[in-house]
Amino acid sequence: MAKHEQMINYHLYVHPLDLRELKKDIWNDEPVPGKLTINQKKFDIDVVYRGSHIRKLAKKSYNISFYKPSNYKGKKEIHLNAEYKDPSMIRNKLSLDFFADIGVLSPESQYIFLQLNGRQEGIYLELESVDEHFLKRRSLPDGSIFYAVDGDANFSLISELDDETKKSLLLGYEKKYGKDSDDHYLQELIFIINTLLKGEFEKEIVHHLDVEKYLRWLAGVVLTQNYDGFVHNYALYRNGDTGLFEIIPWDYDATWGRDVNGKYMQEDYVRIEGFNTLTARLLDVDSFRKKYQGLLMEFLSNQFTVEYMKPKVEQLFNLLHPYILMDPYKKDQVEKFKEEPNLILQFIELRNDYLRSKINKLD
Template sequence: MGSKPTSEENSAKGLPGNDSPTHITSKSPDLKESRAIYELDKSDGLHIMYVTILKSGSSKNKPVFSFSEMNNTSGRMPDNEADPQVEVIIQEGDETGPVKGGIGFNEKTANATLEIRGNTSRAANQKSYKIKLNNKAGLWQEHKILNLNKHAFELSRVRNKLSFDYLKLIPNMSSLRTHFVQLKVKDLTTTVPAKEFVDYGLYTDIEQPDKTFLKYHGLDPNGNLYKANNFLFQRYPDVLVEANDPRYNKSEFEKILKINASENHTKFLHMLDEVNDTSKNINDIVDTYFNRDNFLTWMATNILLDNTDTINQNYMLYSPSNSETWYFLPWDYDGGWDWYGQGPKETKLRASWGNGIANYWDSLLQRRFFKDPANVKQLNEKIEELSKIITKERTQSFLNSYHPIVTKFVNNAPDINTLPAGGISFFENEYKRLVNVPELKKKDYYKSLENPMPIFLGVPEIKDNVTTFYWDQSFDLQGDELSYDFQLSKDPQFTKIVAEQPGLKIVHHAVSGLTKGTYYWRVSIKDSKGNTQIPFDDYTDVSNNIYYGMLEYIVN
């Protein structure tokens, strides 16, 4: 952040002419997934699962951690401590109870464990759960782990399922099986054990990406499968190391990339070294270590479905054991389909750079790759290609099939209790709004291409009572000339300007004689056509108001 750009990053090129070749070719084979597994799913199906809490779990600092205590937590456990689990019996049934032939029927002892899942969703009143089946339970829907998502902050309840139902139709990409699940819970660990099951309402189960997933999707269970937790294709040489390296710390490694299959990291680290070697042509690197069409398909899908939270997380990297090729696989679209448009609270959380290529500019791979205008043109073509699959008519068809199930629950407790003001009317309006999202996001994407790319503000330096403010050099996809407008203020609203300088061609500015106090500074990037951009940085005040494109600066 705020580092000096490389010579490669400084080079801007003009857009190619119409006669430039843009056909997407990949030296590596396309992703070969067996899609027969999806034929087992029905978009309008509902599974009813009965869960009996048999025994309280334990955590590192607490010998007994009850189910009710788990549901009262609002964040991750401290010091990388594993989430506590409770032992449960899980049974599949119908509206009358567990049914013969279903998983866990007539079971009297635990056949699974249950724990809280998710990140921000832990702060919700209604939790999401991960249920791990033990060996005697076997598999349910060909997977061993049920990820039950409550979608507490996703007001349509269907963004994830809609996305993965679409991904089943998109070539050179995988999907994850999803199911609507009604969860009923009976807690026997309370002071007065429950006698009846309590309805916890509607959940969406999503398939766990692991070796079992690879096997049943016709992929290689002996290959590599990483889930990005905080990964921007940076090298992190002291953390991302071989498993036999004395420095290897799996828990630290997994803060960046969760290891879901093989723990042999050799070819992954080699690929990462190549991506970070800016002396080498990025097109050669992509064509050697990735499938270009898969990469562009993943990017285009995220843009059309507006899944912006895929910069450093919510995706997977997969490589078969007999291949050097890496494929992007999807994970979690709960924040897609214009999640930020749900209401005024959510709208304030979206920065102006959060559209299109600019949204990914902090990732080294995308930043290098899309500095070649021919690659931008290929992304445009991929977006047009997928727009023939992701249509308003098909979206409406999916939504129509889900609607009877979802409305059954949002009209009743406990799910109706999480709807905002307006209740069921709000839900219906939000639900209908999804139909137009891909078309609108395609328009936003093309508009965003005209803007300069976002940057990071650097660390100011003081010498002889002169403060010099630094920032990164921006980049323009059309090669337009750029300038920078600098401002320094005593308030984050910038009504008390202390210093300003428009039209800078350099990436620093000096201010003399600043007295003790708190300041706020920002840089606006402008191209020769008047298109603007702000930095990635933001400042949050004590009232949790977010101000994008600026930083606080304190003079002691």
Template sequence: MVITKTSDIPHYYLYIHPKDLHELRRDIWCDEPVPAKLKTNNMKYEIDFAYRGSLTRKFPKKSYYVRFIKHASLFGEQEIHLNAEYADPSLIRNKLSLDFFRTIGVLSPRAQHVLLTLNGKFLGVYLQLESVNELFLQKRGLPLGPVYYAINNDANFSLVSHHYNDAKKTLESGYERKCGTKSDDELLRELIYKINTIPRSSFSKEIAYYIDVDKYFRWLAGAVCTQNYDGFVHNYALYHNKQTGLFELIPWDYDGTWGRDCKGKMMEHDYVPIEGYNTLSARLLDVPHFRSRYCELLEEILETSFTLESLEPKIHSLMNSIRPYLVRDDYKKKDIQKFDAESEYITRFIVKRNHYLRERLSDLKQ
């Protein structure tokens, strides 16, 4: 997603008719969009504009969903997500995570900081997230196939509901189909069923017919390194690659990472175990040669990509690029001192997390 800049960061100017803006603000839980206009780089777009997120809707600074209408698109995108990143004092955790996943070979949405002005009022710095949809696949030269968003913690690869500790009502509970057809749902149901019913003696052979194990381990390593507590049963998308016939995982919404949770609270570096947690990971790591492969992959990442030398320049670059605009952001300028301290907080987490995972590797290898 190449974005042409007129300043350090792209600036989106939104206009919503006062009546429509009143309707939007009347109910923050309503997903119905209102008509709006977006202008950037002297180009104007007709859009649908709505709130997005769940927990984030309660925050003073809202996150938004934008869909371009009348066959228009912005930088090749038909829809975008504008995240306020309100709970993240650094505003970079999501982008840093998604970029990190890409460096370790995981399919990952692209993210870009932007500035947002609504009806003449500057709303501040936002993070534009690419949608995981048909266009996401086309831009990467991948075959079209169904994509499912993990929308709640029932997306735990189990037959048991995370919420009710009882059998799920349907095998696809916890997922929402983003693209594909209803007939594709059978592929998802079969995946969940097989994960839970293949005998231990034949699991390593049979599971390879359903999921790309190497890519899964890369995703698992990324979630473990960044310590996304929700990321193992939520905050991901499932893509079925029609060419390989296998499912792959794609990270999504990674603001609760790098030593903080989704509410911005401090999370100790050893909070999430090296194995992560969900049914699929447990079954895969129960197989000795799979466990050996995961250890080998994670060890390589801890030596190359998840290091202070690799990540610190990116952290400073991202934070330096958005800092000048935070002093104008009414929602963030009061926390500028906390923002300034976050680069050290994140780098300290990386050092401690790397050391913790290296120590646990020897136990996992046994």
């Protein structure tokens, strides 16, 4: 059975002068104060726009930090995503839940209906922040967390942005949590990926990376077909007990048959081998490639099927359907919204067939 989901009402109040300040420069990362009411409980918060290209869209996404009380259900910070470009509004949540189902650390998410200063802003997906509280809520060992903030987080020595040698191995990353000394471990990982010969790499990489969890993540990116996911849209968590890096997905609305602009994406757009330097190095090792092949076959037979995903798709669609007409940014797109569950299920069927036809490339 799919987990029961429900819509929660969030009432956000920002003083009109502060709201004007927020709207004046959408690229300003300085938050403004506000008050957020959830289930009749009031919070003093800071609020700011979030995202890069999505800041230009009519329906803004928000980052909210709690300071009195200092957290909400153990979360110090949350992200409210407008899901503006996804006509279904369910792809991001569907993806993050799918990653959790296949054994990958993944943020929790829930739908909320937002009112701002009494005006309906519509449906939002609340995303859990990947930070020290993310670790505590899961009783995970303390460790460092790095966000991949642009295409330079490609596990390579060469910049994705200008094809030049990187001036720093930390380019493309922003440390969300950890000590200065933790930078060294990420630099060491990238150095090993790019300099060791095949035999040495096979022996050494397992002391720096949780290879199986990376391969599970890789399978998830390939199955959901998130083209940006290989060099972006992820966080790295270094487990302080094991010393191994794990990879966490983030921002997965461009999936299940749609691209970042909401346009239809053919089921053969992303190849079975995926992309990025680390992926190429791992799949060049026979034992790792066989492991990946086995995981893919397992997921193609179980989780990535119409039978498994249909109840999840339908539950999320049924949850959002009554609220679409109340969303000022989405109410004119109801007919398109209604077509999306079938498109998603059709994509799963086509993508499953396509990947099965290419599985022997991993022999």
